[in-house]
Amino acid sequence: MDFTHDEEQVALRDAVRGLLGRKYADFEERRRTARGELGFDETVWKQLAEMGVLGLPFDEEHGGMGAGPVEVGLVASEVGRVLAPEPFLAAVVLGGGAVAAAGTDEQKAELLGALAAGERRLALAHTDGATPVTAAEADGGWMLTGAKEPVLGGDAETLVVSAALPGGGTGLFVVDGEACERATGPAFDGSRVSRVVLSGTAATPLGEPGADASAALARVLDLGRLAACHEALGGMEVALQATTAYLKSRKQFGVPLNTFQALNFRAADMYVSLELTRSIVAWATMMVAESDAGLAHEAVLRAALQVSRAGRHVGQEAIQLHGGIAMTAEYLVGNITSHLTALDHLLGDGQQHLAELAGAVDGYPGLDPLAPTMRSASTQ
Template sequence: MDFAFTEEQQMLQDSIRRYLESGYGLEHRARIIAGDEGWSPRTWAELAELGLLALDIDEDDGGIGAGPVGTMLVSQATGAGLLVEPFHSSAVLATRVVSLLAQGERRGQLLDALGSGEAIAVLAHEEGDGWDAPLETTAVSEGEGWHLRGRKACVYHAPMAHWLLVTARCDDGVGVFVVERGADGVDLRAVRTLDGQRAADIALDARLPPDARLGAGDATAALEQSLDRGIAALCADALGVLDRILTATVQYARDRAQFGTPIGRFQALQHRMADMYMQVEQARSMTYCATSACLQDDPASRREAVSAAKVIVGQAARRVGQEAIQLHGGMGMTDELDVSHCFKRLLAFELRMGTTDEHLRRYREAAQADAA
């Protein structure tokens, strides 16, 4: 398979890398995390100026239309930069849901607001009972509106969102509802994630207007496509972190001297770093494979490839992260080194959008269905 990128795609990735390297260092990031909001509106506005928030909006809707490959390349850069702003939650996942489901004048309004950075939206889907657990949140038609009841668990970047895209069971299947974050009957309990980002557990008992639902009919297919593309982009984010933590570890082994020689010359440590490199390259190949599957129209193949990537990247995240900390010693856990921040982000990745074990089970079921 040819994994070569076009000149335009490579320039897209290089531009965001340069931006993050020049203005998003560890000290700047630490100040953002320590703040009350946990994100930087200024950084968000600058990402909008670069066109990155319209990255996954089709050209017909006024966006860049970079597709899964462009999204993957930018996600690698945001991962390597340890970005805490809601790029993945809003510009990738929520924007794709809106693109697939919203219609008419409202479609343009929502996409324009998301692409310009004027508004942030997040998908509130998981309920804390497992990634693939049946939806318990319900939306019942009442009069001219909807009564939405249920709960959502650990919704990334919900505290800073303008809109929550809430999934719920309806009489005709699964629906996605646009809910104002501060609406009556919406209770958010903000939490800080392991890697310093912001999320929230959400309790819902809200009455919504009739146009709160995105699209008409069962939204299962659109939701599954959006989630799979979101997982592929999340794997790319983790790949960027893996590249950064591997580079930092190799450089440390070159610089750190013990017994009068750099520790990188010790054969035992060379073997461990070679194994780290192989883990990262396997993660890279599977991320590319998942991204390629998102370009196809076969949901079963896409589901299988995406879950396989989440498993392989998850295993690499744990193995490479632990090796990096061990090779750095106790100082690897301090906030002064980027290794500790990379390690926490990789741990959080393994739990986000389905654990490694959950996707291993999903892959097995998809493979068995494909064989049948």
């Protein structure tokens, strides 16, 4: 049992923190970048590619770095600390992750290679709009019809779209972004989110044509939830740091705010939430790296439930303890709370995760994180 990072992992974190932290040290720079036409900084994206970050979790033979969930988590956390607008979660973890999970070797080499080089962005279009997307085979090819929304980073060059297969099950398809009818705008937190409409749009099956990709898709969604947990954790860390710094420096009634115990205690409770979350997210990351899909899925749900609860607690309290300044768009803290809210709802929120966990609650006596099965043996 070891919760620490090795030297290479620390070096990766420091490198990413160096790049993103420097670029977005001034929050105004982040705002300006996010409001730009692209929504992120192309130079930073290229630098991330040069560092190997855009190919981080993919096999080396496909242009990747062969790293795992621990490394992805470190990067996501750094993204979350400064609210970097570069679409790491959307393009690498979700879009690239789908290709890595379901694509043929040829598709992986082509798509992941271009992604890792910073030449092409991918996005996963999974959540259906009012008209669920269905796939049909025609003239030896495949066509998709329906609407996907919200699609995070959906203005990417290439989309991986999930669709109901004619014979049942869910298929994954590669679609040229330009071939869809797309509308993209900023979500409430500034994330770039698209509505993608497909009307008999030509699509290439990812992996074996017509095969059910549900298991691969489920895995990718779990990897996405886990990365979102890390991103949220990074945001929460900074929200607490900013709050304690503010309590020490801001004066009212002629004294610093940390003169008031009522405020300090609330900050202490934020710390408790943060530490508990740090522990369970680290554990879930190791579970995803080391366990089978079923246990990994449950571990991710458990981490995501805790992140949902803690993210709301820390985010809400960070604003309250700052007061009015944290309500302003130009101040980092309120924006972190906004982004935590977006991450919470991207791939199922705490309430949904709790419902799934509650459904299975009578199937075991208790939890034991040290047991390979995660279940404690009965006491008797």
